[in-house]
Amino acid sequence: MEKLAPFHWLLPIASVNQLRLGVNIDHVATLRQARYATMPESKNAEPDPIAIAGICERAGAHGITAHLRADRRHIQDRDIQRLRESIMTKLNLELGNTPEIVDIALRIVPDEVCLVPEKRQEVTTEGGLDLVANKKELVTTVKRFHAAGVRVSMFIDPILEQIDTAAELGADIVELHTGKLANAFTDKIAQQELERLRAAAHGAAELKMQVNAGHGINYRNMALIHKIPHLVELNIGHSIVARSVFVGFETAVREMLALMENYKG
Secondary structure (H helix, E strand, O other): OOOOOOOOOOOOHHHOOOOEEEEEOHHHHHHHHHHHOOOOOOOOOOOOHHHHHHHHHHOOOOEEEEEOOOOOOOOOHHHHHHHHHHOOOOEEEEEOOOHHHHHHHHHHOOOEEEEOOOOOOOOOOOOOOOOOOOHHHHHHHHHHHHHOOOEEEEEEOOOHHHHHHHHHHOOOEEEEEOHHHHOOOOHHHHHHHHHHHHHHHHHHHHOOOEEEEEOOOOOOOHHHHOOOOOEEEEEEOHHHHHHHHHHOHHHHHHHHHHHHOOOOO
16 A cells, blocks of 8 residues: 655644645545435445545545535534544535534534534525624634644635635635635636735734635646645545546546646745
């Protein structure tokens, strides 16, 4: 068996030379639920997100990300428990700030949580969490996770006011929403969004928060992501799952890691 990459995620940011990859396995569960949503205990239920998580780790992924949504449209409670028991890198649990899901997360105790907005009508998370509007509700949640030894990330749009509020809330990490950059239809729009992301990354770094990025990142637009400074980790799901249909998960992860090499920061 190939030796896993060293477990660097707890080291100081300055000592990490490699841009890290967290693989989001939500859409593996989406495929399973398409057939087995009404019979989750079936011996035939496949594909198994936990098995895929192991493949991603062996291919070099630095962490596994999963979103336990209130409507349980893909990842299930049992998946999170099994992930906590089995993965060898780190577990990053995405969640909305709702009492039920927060309580579950505190029982599981992931390594990190990423607080995200959640709308039942959306297919996947669209846009960042408005920290300014939700500051009062988030204060207690952040304190509870910190008391449990869990690092807290905020998935936000690249707006300096949101960065400042994340720092005020005590966030350890901000994950910058890169969807508008990834889906830009013109070079002008892409450049405008890139400048917003660069400014937000600089602002977060100055406030001593770890800077991650996610949403819409794929094998074609990684060169744009390299232009954003101070990044530590990318969380990528749909693109890797889609690529795996053609080449398998191990190769899909390795190909993404290869595109992430030589990031200058």
